[in-house]
Amino acid sequence: MARRASLVTWLLRLAVVGYLFLLVAWPSWLVVQKTFEHGLAGIAEALSDPDVTHALRLTGYVSVVAVAINLVFGVGVSLLLVRYEFPGKRLLSAMVDVPLSVSPVVVGLALVLVYNGRFGWFGPALEAHGVQVIFATPGMIMATCFVALPLVIREVVPVLEEVGDEQEQAARSLGANAVQTFRRVTLPSIKWAVVYGVVLSLARSLGEFGAVKVVSGNVTGQTQLATLVVQQKYQNFQQETAYSVSFLLAFAAVLCIVVVSLLRPKEER
Amino acid sequence: MSIEITGVSKRFGDFVALDDVSLSIPSGRLTALLGPSGGGKSTLLRIVAGLESADVGTVSIEGAEATHLPPQKRNVGFVFQHYAAFKHMSVAKNVAFGLEIRKRPKAEVKRRVEELLDLVHLGQFAHRLPAQLSGGQRQRMALARALAVEPSVLLLDEPFGALDAKVRKELRDWLRRLHDEVHVTTVFVTHDQEEALEVADEIVVINDGRIEQVGTPDELYDAPANDFVMGFLGPVTRLNGALIRPHDIDVSTHDGLLGAVPGVVTRTLRVGFEVRLTVDTPSDGDVTVVLTRATARALGVEDGSRVWLSPNLGAGALPVLAARSATAAR
Numbered sequence A: 001m002a003r004r005a006s007l008v009t010w011l012l013r014l015a016v017v018g019y020l021f022l023l024v025a026w027p028s029w030l031v032v033q034k035t036f037e038h039g040l041a042g043i044a045e046a047l048s049d050p051d052v053t054h055a056l057r058l059t060g061y062v063s064v065v066a067v068a069i070n071l072v073f074g075v076g077v078s079l080l081l082v083r084y085e086f087p088g089k090r091l092l093s094a095m096v097d098v099p100l101s102v103s104p105v106v107v108g109l110a111l112v113l114v115y116n117g118r119f120g121w122f123g124p125a126l127e128a129h130g131v132q133v134i135f136a137t138p139g140m141i142m143a144t145c146f147v148a149l150p151l152v153i154r155e156v157v158p159v160l161e162e163v164g165d166e167q168e169q170a171a172r173s174l175g176a177n178a179v180q181t182f183r184r185v186t187l188p189s190i191k192w193a194v195v196y197g198v199v200l201s202l203a204r205s206l207g208e209f210g211a212v213k214v215v216s217g218n219v220t221g222q223t224q225l226a227t228l229v230v231q232q233k234y235q236n237f238q239q240e241t242a243y244s245v246s247f248l249l250a251f252a253a254v255l256c257i258v259v260v261s262l263l264r265p266k267e268e269r
Numbered sequence B: 001m002s003i004e005i006t007g008v009s010k011r012f013g014d015f016v017a018l019d020d021v022s023l024s025i026p027s028g029r030l031t032a033l034l035g036p037s038g039g040g041k042s043t044l045l046r047i048v049a050g051l052e053s054a055d056v057g058t059v060s061i062e063g064a065e066a067t068h069l070p071p072q073k074r075n076v077g078f079v080f081q082h083y084a085a086f087k088h089m090s091v092a093k094n095v096a097f098g099l100e101i102r103k104r105p106k107a108e109v110k111r112r113v114e115e116l117l118d119l120v121h122l123g124q125f126a127h128r129l130p131a132q133l134s135g136g137q138r139q140r141m142a143l144a145r146a147l148a149v150e151p152s153v154l155l156l157d158e159p160f161g162a163l164d165a166k167v168r169k170e171l172r173d174w175l176r177r178l179h180d181e182v183h184v185t186t187v188f189v190t191h192d193q194e195e196a197l198e199v200a201d202e203i204v205v206i207n208d209g210r211i212e213q214v215g216t217p218d219e220l221y222d223a224p225a226n227d228f229v230m231g232f233l234g235p236v237t238r239l240n241g242a243l244i245r246p247h248d249i250d251v252s253t254h255d256g257l258l259g260a261v262p263g264v265v266t267r268t269l270r271v272g273f274e275v276r277l278t279v280d281t282p283s284d285g286d287v288t289v290v291l292t293r294a295t296a297r298a299l300g301v302e303d304g305s306r307v308w309l310s311p312n313l314g315a316g317a318l319p320v321l322a323a324r325s326a327t328a329a330r
Helices: A007-035 A041-048 A050-083 A089-096 A104-115 A123-128 A137-163 A166-173 A178-207 A210-216 A226-235 A239-263 B041-049 B091-101 B106-119 B135-148 B165-182 B193-199 B217-222 B227-233 B293-299
Strands: B003-012 B015-025 B030-034 B056-061 B076-079 B153-157 B185-190 B202-207 B210-215 B237-239 B242-244 B249-252 B261-271 B274-281 B285-292 B306-311 B317-319
Touching: A007 A041, A007 A239, A041 A050, A041 A239, A050 A089, A050 A137, A050 A178, A050 A226, A050 A239, A089 A137, A104 A123, A104 A137, A104 A210, A137 A178, A137 A210, A166 A178, A166 B076, A166 B135, A178 A239, A210 A226, A226 A239, B003 B041, B015 B041, B015 B056, B015 B202, B015 B210, B030 B041, B030 B165, B030 B193, B041 B056, B041 B076, B041 B153, B041 B185, B041 B202, B076 B135, B091 B106, B091 B135, B106 B135, B106 B165, B135 B153, B135 B165, B165 B193, B185 B193, B193 B217, B193 B227, B202 B217, B202 B227, B210 B217, B210 B227, B217 B227, B227 B242, B237 B285, B249 B285, B249 B293, B261 B285, B274 B293, B274 B306, B285 B293
Parallel strands: B030 B185, B030 B202, B076 B153, B153 B185
Antiparallel strands: B003 B015, B003 B056, B202 B210, B237 B242, B242 B317, B249 B306, B261 B274, B261 B306, B274 B285
């Protein structure tokens, strides 16, 4: 059904393109431009700073662990929400969306209240056993998990609903147990939703700022993540380093999305 | 007896799907569960397969108690209305699924899959994905997949319901022939009385969660236990206060036979080879009569013709039981 492009559709297109340009394309482009103002010198300088490389490594570690945790729990919760009936299901479904609506700073503060070593609920007990959560990597992983929690679930749930449970029932009647059914039938049919959820979670985890700022303590060279480095360098008038790290963060996220789009088979897009 | 169902009831909230159903299904036969939508026949089949659990009652398959067995331990083959094909696997992989789960040797799996694909005439499609098959082909693949594990019973839930009329008819003939070759105890659910009459050795009529009648197609058609069964197995009308099939009425254009009911044709409708007449009679109101086109033409009946109606010799009729007959004639 090809409709002729009328004046209205042209105006709509102009509005959409203009909106995206002013809000996304132009600012992003300026970051790229600033990063490469002096060729690769900016990036080289940033990467020679041990604080920056440490922050990048820490960001990578925290993000990957958080994504792995969210992957397991996300798929599990999705199966629970779609395939089972239980009291409180609607409440659980609503809870999953909380991280999207609550400000990350609040998440950070909440984690500090529960896990800090002096007066938190679990903090002192954990610290007595030598586990420090707040101002350490576990806290940062928890904060990152929290903010990225809904992304896998919201990708997987609609696909699970669309696929239905007939294939799973067929597998069961053919002799497959629960694990075999999941591995051979359920997982392949939600594969791309899981991959997309993981990519979105990873992108979100790399870019998390508010929650980790509160729980990490932001100690340079120790608990400082890449996003926090960007802020610090920017405020210390090392703009070029700030732009370079920003670019690297954005580049990693965009790269994930591009790779997945290229890998994904055409008919499933 | 291959499947023994005793005192099975099942409720979904307030809705009673099955109400104290007991049924024995014989070995090696093709049995149809026939009834209107929402009557409980699919629920009964799913309880036999273990995909649904009965609230009360027991199920045994081939003499073994199966009430609390999970589906994967019942050794039943199940075929779904919408095929339930494993979309990400090739046709051959779909058929091999049950055998691979059972860890059969590779060579045996390969041989068996080839055999089954030939049996369902899909030999040349082994490497296609289900999405590249037609509906009828997908359902044949699903059947091969269910047969691969050599189930003790084969259960089919409205297997041809999602197919168009022509393919449905072909597959129906084919299922009958396949059953004559394979002889596995087969139960299929349908709401199409023609399908049940044509294919099944035995028909179980289920309505409102209860069994109305069990019998061979001939028994059910010739001696329906009640007006529901009579009405469900084919069209009915009323003549001389009894339920009768519209094609079992003789039409005459002169008052010859004793006891013939006079009337006036108010409507004629031609559908393919048949002509459906609506005759207004003083004794029974509107009576529906079906004639072949040739008979109608020979009689010369048209709107406004005066006719006399009488039951055909050898017609089966059922005395009207109270007021239920009006709803039974659908």
